[in-house]
Amino acid sequence: MENQPNAEWFEHVISKLEDVDDVLLMEGHQKSHKKVSDALELLNWAEENLTRGTLPCIATRHSTRKFKQEPIEEEKLRQVIEAGRQAPSGKNKQQNHFLVVRDKAVLERLVELVQQEFAKMEITDENSEDIGGAIRLAKKGNYVFKYNAPCLIIVANKRNYGNRYADTACAIENMMLAANALDLGSCWINQLRWLKDNPVIMEYLYELGLHEEEAVFGSLSLGYADSEDGLPNRRMVPIKGNEVTYIG
Numbered sequence: 001m002e003n004q005p006n007a008e009w010f011e012h013v014i015s016k017l018e019d020v021d022d023v024l025l026m027e028g029h030q031k032s033h034k035k036v037s038d039a040l041e042l043l044n045w046a047e048e049n050l051t052r053g054t055l056p057c058i059a060t061r062h063s064t065r066k067f068k069q070e071p072i073e074e075e076k077l078r079q080v081i082e083a084g085r086q087a088p089s090g091k092n093k094q095q096n097h098f099l100v101v102r103d104k105a106v107l108e109r110l111v112e113l114v115q116q117e118f119a120k121m122e123i124t125d126e127n128s129e130d131i132g133g134a135i136r137l138a139k140k141g142n143y144v145f146k147y148n149a150p151c152l153i154i155v156a157n158k159r160n161y162g163n164r165y166a167d168t169a170c171a172i173e174n175m176m177l178a179a180n181a182l183d184l185g186s187c188w189i190n191q192l193r194w195l196k197d198n199p200v201i202m203e204y205l206y207e208l209g210l211h212e213e214e215a216v217f218g219s220l221s222l223g224y225a226d227s228e229d230g231l232p233n234r235r236m237v238p239i240k241g242n243e244v245t246y247i248g
């Protein structure tokens, strides 16, 4: 998969061939022009089908951690949320709860509270691998857990339901893929899940609409990437972990 040409590769080759085609046309080489334009048609087809389907969308998705403040179009946001809602769930329970936060004051308050609550904690042998970094950064101040994205989608489920992590993870992955397909950047954000038993955070989330029996199991920062072309980074990287054992 990692050797498959990506969108940039196609763009480069197509533009080179178009230059050649222009010269052939200008110099009246009709037969060669026909061959090159056939090749261009094939390449355009391949670009459309090999770089924009489901598998390339999965292979090129990567986390975005620098966002523009530009708001997300309503229709795009709706499509991302629908992708989350369409995710499979254990026994088809469909009981994920999506809190879509765009209100600047609320986002700022969440950042403030997350920093405040992590800063109160101490790093221990038990928590250092998972939240040691968050505690250290929070104690220093200026800890923006959601990377200034203009939108944070918090995904909750029933606190004691057996498939709570699996159902929310399916929804979050669906939303990350939809975001990539729609040229939006996204990043899984776990801090609210680490703080799911923190009374200060819980009280604020209840104010925002979380139901009493629910807890947060993940969230997603969403927005346009603060990159030169405004697109999420779509490089393909070879996967070195994730062992596969074929039996038969």
Ligand SMILES: Cc1cc2nc3c(=O)[nH]c(=O)nc-3n(C[C@H](O)[C@H](O)[C@H](O)COP(=O)(O)O)c2cc1C
Pocket: 061, 062, 063, 064, 065, 187, 188, 189, 190, 191
């Ligand atoms: C369960 C889970 C929790 C994660 N939590 C965070 C997080 O809190 N903050 C963050 O910046 N990235 C988080 N990530 C993103 C991973 O760091 C990222 O997906 C991984 O390093 C692979 O990089 P990529 O997404 O660019 O391919 C999380 C990802 C998963 C699946």
